[in-house]
Amino acid sequence: MSSVAQRASLDAVRPYGDHLDDGLVQLSFTLPVDHGPLAREAALALVRDKMGLIKPEIVHAKPLTPGYTYFVLFAQCQHAVDCDRLAAVRTATRAMSEEEVDAFVAERLGRPIVVIGASTGTDTHSVGIDSILNLKGFDGRHGLEAYHWFRAHNLGSQVPNTALLAKAFDVEADAILVSQTVTQQGLHLHNLTELVELVEAEGKRRDLLLVCGGPRITDELAKELGFDAGFSKGTYPNDVAAFIAQELAARERPPVDAAAPEL
Ligand code: B12
Known part of the structure; x- marks a missing residue:
């Protein structure tokens, strides 16, 4: 890469490998075929003829166990995405650091935000x-417990939705944060929708922000399930804090320029 990074045009974004717009991607997968020429040809045919990538190149092929071969390939993607046309995900949230979130809460809410979180159901990933x-926190950034204007309660893992909700009412939480990692047989969907149903049955949906996260959670999925937002891999605590703070501020006190004009 050159020392002066070139900026890509956001209306046609392609994968970057060696230089801008080369479209290079790396893939890894396992085929249920014995290691050997047939397996290699199958891997190349799959990438070239079925996945629509061009110039596939096998850079690593390793027998895993009899009947299975693991591959790493490079190939070229000819397509591009127009970022401007993407239904903007969580556009309303302005990125903020820990310090900026604290200052924002102090100014806009003037009270601490109470959050409670858990990994729910049978999910033990904490x-x-x-x-x-x-x-x-995560990757050098503090978790919400460190924030001056947040009160964070972490109930840990394998917490039943009913227990999480009872404690949320107990501490008068502004937001419930749910983590779901195991997605086998749609387990996460059940755990997440059950919580929404319980909150709704209590008539408290408007009073609580519901936020979920995990490696297979998307913002889109979260909203489909009745949550306010979803966060996936690579999320930093300040991303979540910024969303909660801005969402609560918008609900409690709309920004001055959005308020009705004084008569
Ligand atoms: C550690 C681990 C375990 C540990 C968990 C220990 C613990 N105290 O957490 C143990 C050994 C107990 C375990 C058990 C199992 N595990 Co496990 N485990 C992992 C592993 C290696 C790492 C997970 C992890 O800690 N990631 C690090 C964190 C920081 O990442 P993260 O969870 O994605 O979190 C980030 C974001 O997603 C987001 N986020 C997450 N939660 C939330 C919540 C909110 C509110 C927000 C805003 C954001 C957010 O923010 C975080 C920071 O960016 C993964 C494989 C992997 N390398 O990912 C498998 C993995 C998750 N496990 C898996 C499986 C299958 C299991 C078992 C079912 C295995 C078994 N057959 O027994 C059991 C399940 C037990 C159960 N009842 O839940 C699968 C899940 C597959 C699937 N999609 O369902 C994985 C992917 C392994 C695999 N490749 O098969 N596991």
């Missing part, structure tokens, strides 16, 4: 919710 809520 690292995701810990990385958002706990002091230590």
